[in-house]
Amino acid sequence: xxxxxxxxxxxxxxxxxxxxxxxxxxxxxxxxxxxxxxxxxxxxxxxxxxxxxxxxxxxxxxxxxxxxxxxxxxxxxxxxxxxxxxxxxxxxxxxxxxxxxxxxxxxxxxxxxxxxxxxxxxxxxxxxxxxxxxxxxxxxxxxxxxxxxxxxxxxxxxxxxxxxxxxxxxxxxxxxxxxxxxxxxxxxxxxxxxxxxxxxxxxxxxxxxxxxxxxxxxxxxxxxxxxxxxxxxxxxxxxxxxxxxxxxxxxxxxxxxxxxxxxxxxxxxxxxxxxxxxxxxxxxxxxxxxxxxxxxxxxxxxxxxxxxxxxxxxxxxxxxxxxxxxxxx
Numbered sequence: 194x195x196x197x198x199x200x201x202x203x204x205x206x207x208x209x210x211x212x213x214x215x216x217x218x219x220x221x222x223x224x225x226x227x228x229x230x231x232x233x234x235x236x237x238x239x240x241x242x243x244x245x246x247x248x249x250x251x252x253x254x255x256x257x258x259x260x261x262x263x264x265x266x267x268x269x270x271x272x273x274x275x276x277x278x279x280x281x282x283x284x285x286x287x288x289x290x291x292x293x294x295x296x297x298x299x300x301x302x303x304x305x306x307x308x309x310x311x312x313x314x315x316x317x318x319x320x321x322x323x324x325x326x327x328x329x330x331x332x333x334x335x336x337x338x339x340x341x342x343x344x345x346x347x348x349x350x351x352x353x354x355x356x357x358x359x360x361x362x363x364x365x366x367x368x369x370x371x372x373x374x375x376x377x378x379x380x381x382x383x384x385x386x387x388x389x390x391x392x393x394x395x396x397x398x399x400x401x402x403x404x405x406x407x408x409x410x411x412x413x414x415x416x417x418x419x420x421x422x423x424x425x426x427x428x429x430x431x432x433x434x435x436x437x438x439x440x441x442x443x444x445x446x447x448x449x450x451x452x453x454x455x456x457x458x459x460x461x462x463x464x465x466x467x468x469x470x471x472x473x474x475x476x477x478x479x480x481x482x483x484x485x486x487x488x489x490x491x492x493x494x495x496x497x498x499x500x501x502x503x504x505x506x507x508x509x510x511x512x513x514x515x516x517x518x519x520x521x522x
Contacts, residue, residue, distance in 0.1 A: 303344055430512065
């Protein structure tokens, strides 16, 4: 059995607004083992990014704060860590690739200066030595002519190169955990494949764990060992990647799987009809009293409307928060 790198236990991150309390992350638990990749899947508003920001200690307070729970990273509880303690962890032992590099990179500093800053801050290198290391890491992530690119600004790079620069910045200190929030968004499919291959290659080289956040089932299938499916701030289902695609048990997960276009499917008026999940993600301030997926679920029973189900464990690697699986536990 692999060693646990990070363990999230009953994490609750709420935002306090004039309209009410937004339960963005409400009792989430999962773990990531060393050298493994966890895919976090779900539609917009499911709490994926807030979970990642909670791990990084980047929840803006006010209006948000970690209400309760533990984030155990290599024996240290990050949920209760001080600002100074998190500065030593963030970017050094845990690194994050944000969703949109054009807004994450500073437009008035060169790529070289922004990467060199990581080496100066965490490894106490001189500016000259840090720039040499920046050239080296840019070459490692596949950017051509890195000695030239370090003098360029973010707007002078293509989308793929900006994303590679973000990965280079994240990998400077060889983190034990890499969090990638929608790392292939807005990239064409060829560049997406290159970015995913790059991340897996770096994982193989450095032995780091990866938490990849996405709504793309293709990305999940390509890189994940295990998967957590989130819905409205909760874990709806967890499993290995293979079982997610063959033995999904939560109606929400089944709906996501059914939405994948199928080869050989019938076409109507030149279009392939795709099943859809009716309705919208519920308002996180006013959640339904029972199962939070019940208003959109075609399998809902009377019990679902009255009582919120626990996360039932089907076995060590598979569980679902649904009353339909209760008898199987």
